[in-house]
Amino acid sequence: MIYPVNEIFQTIQGEGWHTGVPAIFIRLQGCDVGCAWCDTRHTWAVNPDHRIEVTDLLQSAPATAWASMSPTHIVEVVRQPKWTAKWIVITGGEPAMHDLRPLCEALEQAGYQIQLETSGTYPVQVSAATWVTVSPKIGMRGGHVIQACALARADEIKHPVAREEHIAALEALLKQVSSKPRVCLQPISQKPAATALAMRVCIEKNWRFSAQMHKYLEIE
Ligand code: SF4
Structure with a gap:
């Protein structure tokens, strides 16, 4: 299995x-x-003209650039000595467009x-x-x-929220789920009205508030 990788980096989950x-x-x-x-x-388009080598991807590459990487190659990159995190986040783009089982298996065998x-x-x-985080895009x-x-x-x-209708859409989705997933509300684009709505509903429902800390800290 080969994956189109846009970037790999270590940070704090925000x-x-x-x-x-x-x-x-x-x-x-x-x-x-x-x-x-x-x-x-x-990350939307996988433009063949923007394909680059992995070594270039790990330096500084244009935002739309991507490299073809196997699970083995990805494990080699994440194991570099200066990276100490053991939690790997596979994101995108939409990573579920791919069969991620070979990548998961390789990373788990390496201890992640x-x-x-x-x-x-x-x-x-x-x-x-x-750990599967679904951020439903309705x-x-x-x-x-x-x-x-x-x-x-x-x-x-x-769940990304900005208006009451987003809360209603989430509640309709939750009715379809027999398991009890944890719920986080995330204000869209840090807008004040969206933040106030998310805070109020999180308190009412005892859900968790997700502020996208990295955007306030201006880190990746
Ligand atoms: S699913 Fe994620 S990457 Fe795709 S358009 Fe929506 S926010 Fe962007």
Whole structure:
């Protein structure tokens, strides 16, 4: 299995249930979900003309560049001595467009715990031990629907909110889930009204508030 990798970097997880955990992010290229507020639009297209070598990707590469990497090659990169995090976040783009089981297996054999961040619009193909964060992207331009199997596999639902209708849409989704995933509300684009709404509903429902700490700290 070969994956189109947009970037690999170590930082602190800035959002969701594991906010604050040192983590290595593997960002895969490619997404056709089409969220209006997407802050990683550079990952949408897998343009063959923007394919580069891995060594160039790890230096400073254009935002839309990507490299083909095998699970073995990705493990070699994340094991570099200066990176100490044992928590790996596979994100995108939409990483669930790919069968991630070979990558999960290779990373777990190397001693890492994996988190997947997905929009819930594709079936999730990961290891049994992977922590799955579904951030449901409902009614986006790409025309995808939320997959019941992705919701059922979610350990955490991290929901972007700006208006009351987003809360109603989440509650409708939660009615479909027999498991009890943890719920985080995340204000869209740090707008004050969205933040106030998320805070109020989190307190009412005893859900967790996800502030996207990295955006306030202006770190990656
Ligand atoms: S699913 Fe993620 S990467 Fe894709 S458009 Fe939505 S926010 Fe952007």
